[in-house]
Amino acid sequence: MxxxxxxxxxxxxxxxxxxxxxxxxxxxxxxxxxxxxxxxxxxxSWQQVGHVCELPEQGSFIRRELEVLGASLLIVRGKDGEVCAFHNVCTHRGTQLVDEAAGKRSTFSCPYHMWTFGLDGGLISAPDFESFHVTKAECALPQLACEVVGGLIFVHFGKPESSLREWLGxxxxxxxxxxxxxxxxxxxxxxxxxxxxxxxxxxxxxxxxxxxxxxxxxxxxxxxxxxxxxxxxxxxxxxxxxxxxxxxxxxxxxxxxxxxxxxxxxxxxxxxxxxxxxxxxxxxxxxxxxxxxxxxxxxxxxxxxxxxxxxxxxxxxxxxxxxxxxxxxxxxxxxxxxxxxxxxxxxxxxxxxxxxxxxxxxxxxxxxxxxxxxxxxxxxxxxxxxxxxxxxxxxxxxxxxxxx
Amino acid sequence: MSTQTLLPESFAALEPYVAGWARNGSAARAGRRGNSTAEEREAFYAAVAGELPRALDYLDAKGFAALDDADQRLMNMMLCLGHVALAVEQQNDAEPRHARDRAHMHITHTPAGA
Known part of the structure; x- marks a missing residue:
């Protein structure tokens, strides 16, 4: 035009x-x-937090701090190639899991007691886990709704009323x-x-x-x-x-x-x-x-x-x-x-x-x-x-x- | 031979500006603009701006993979010229105040290396 x-x-x-x-x-x-x-x-609301080019490979991750909600997020490209967002919080006692701003890993281990999580947020292992009174399935990282449009990564902290694409119209x-x-x-x-x-x-x-x-x-x-x-x-x-x-x-x-x-x-x-x-x-x-x-x-x-x-x-x-x-x-x-x-x-x-x-x-x-x-x-x-x-x-x- | 000279031979006349302006990293180049005097910027711009097209043509012809240390210094000097040109061509007298305010804008990532 x-x-x-x-x-x-x-x-x-x-x-x-x-x-x-x-x-x-x-x-x-x-x-x-x-x-x-x-x-x-x-x-x-859906909030923009990054771009897929920051997560070029399986295991690529970025950490994002969203002070407005007091949250630290761990955004990961999983084994299936999908981008997922988790709270950057070990489910054992709440320790911040990842300190680096970005990187690539196959697992995430908490430095405090070595609870180890996979790229899908699931708890893989935890020392002496038999002494806990909970299942591993109950200890997955808390996940947020995460969707991508135009290469841009958006997360939602609550229960979205519509998909990101519908919301953007x-x-x-x-x-x-x-x-x-x-x-x-x-x-x-x-x-x-x-x-x-x-x-x-x-x-x-x-x-x-x-x-x-x-x-x-x-x-x-x-x-x-x-x-x-x-x-x-x-x-x-x-x-x-x-x-x-x-x-x-x-x-x-x-x-x-x-x-x-x-x-x-x-x-x-x-x-x-x-x-x-x-x-x-x-x-x-x-x-x-x-x-x-x-x-x-x-x-x-x-x-x-x-x-x-x-x-x-x-x-x-x-x-x-x-x-x-x-x-x-x-x-x-x-x-x-x-x-x-x-x-x-x-x-x-x-x-x-x-x-x-x-x-x-x-x-x-x-x-x-x-x-x-x-x-x-x-x-x-x-x-x-x-x-x-x-x-x-x-x-x-x-x-x-x-x-x- | 190029390892013994600061810049590629055909740009030897610009060697006096290497120490001041051939900075590695986008933030360092922006910072150099910020902490330079008007006289330094004007002298650098007057000597180097006219050589920019020839320098880029020369570097493009070689390609990144073939750049040696002298070529890289030429590249960094031209990248620094981009920052300095904004002071000389755009900001003019507003540059000193602009530099103070600009210090709040932190360059954190560039394809060239921040």
């Missing part, structure tokens, strides 16, 4: 269903609200069409931030700030008919949302080292068959905390992991197909990672300022304009889930009260 030569922003009438009211600030900093989110949002097919589905390696950078996860996430789903916060990167991509580089379309499916990125039709060609990186990168992207893909301008936000951008040159994902009401961790990955085949490809990949890192650096600094302001309690409400509707949608989705969970807690308390 060609870029429009005259930009038309998405109208408010398309977005009226999201509401226009000011949004309360408390959910963006209140520890009590965050406690509710842990259960209402994170225990009850039309975005499942989009993910399968993106380079991430064929990725075999990635570049990654990580940041810690003193800010709430929603405030952090919101920064990356509105373009209103681009020309102010990213003058060197975004300035050239704006034009008189689209001075804020707003997207050409928004889309929603359940708790998920996406935007279609606008590209300035008459953007000046790059110069200097940037031009060399673009030329070399484009040749590699073309060889990988990802240049001009239908999803190249799709920027998808999967509830609750994951983004992926379809751009072939800078095909990145971004997960914002909540740690506390006022602390989060961002993990950004640029996914690549194949190892660096040539020095030119290596150069282009490192350059585009550095470009993305520069942009995210600018975001991080201003998000922390935003959190400080909100956490001061000075404001009761914040305001989202039409072109910040994806932020409003996230707020609406989180509020809906937290309020439903609150009602559930109240109902439970009333039932217990009636019984007493």
């Amino acid at each position: 060609n870029s429009p030569t005259t930009f038309t922003p998405v109208g408010q009438d398309e977005l009226d269903w999201l509401g226009t009211d000011p949004v309360p600030t408390k959910p963006y900093y209140d520890p009590a609200w965050f406690e509710l989110e842990r259960e209402a949002v994170f225990r009850r 039309p975005y499942a097919n989009k993910l399968e069409m993106m380079p991430v589905a064929r990725a075999t390696t990635f570049s990654e950078y990580v940041y810690d931030i003193d800010a709430n996860w929603k405030l952090t996430y919101d920064n990356f789903q509105e373009n209103y700030h681009l020309r102010f916060i990213h003058p060197s990167a975004a300035g050239p991509s704006t034009s008189p008919d689209n001075p804020f580089a707003y997207p050409t379309a928004y889309d929603f499916h359940g708790p998920h949302r996406s935007q279609r990125i606008w590209t300035k039709p008459d953007m000046a060609p790059p110069t200097g080292v940037q031009a060399v990186a673009f030329q070399r990168g484009a040749i590699c992207a073309m060889a990988d068959g990802i240049l001009g893909a239908e999803t190249a301008k799709d920027y998808i936000g999967l509830f609750p905390n994951f983004f992926v951008f379809g751009s072939p040159m800078q095909h990145f994902s971004h997960t914002v992991y909540p740690i506390a009401a006022d602390k989060s961790r961002g993990v950004i990955r640029l996914y690549w197909i194949g190892e660096d085949e040539t020095p030119s490809e290596r150069f282009a990949r490192e350059y585009f990672m550095a470009v993305a890192r520069d942009v995210h650096t600018e975001d991080r600094a201003v998000i922390e300022r935003g959190h400080k302001g909100l956490a001061s309690g000075a404001l009761e409400y914040l305001h989202f304009q039409t072109q910040e509707s994806l932020c409003r949608h996230l707020f609406n989705m989180v509020s809906e889930k937290v309020e439903a969970y609150r009602a559930e807690l109240t109902g439970r308390a009333e039932q217990e009260g009636a019984r007493a």
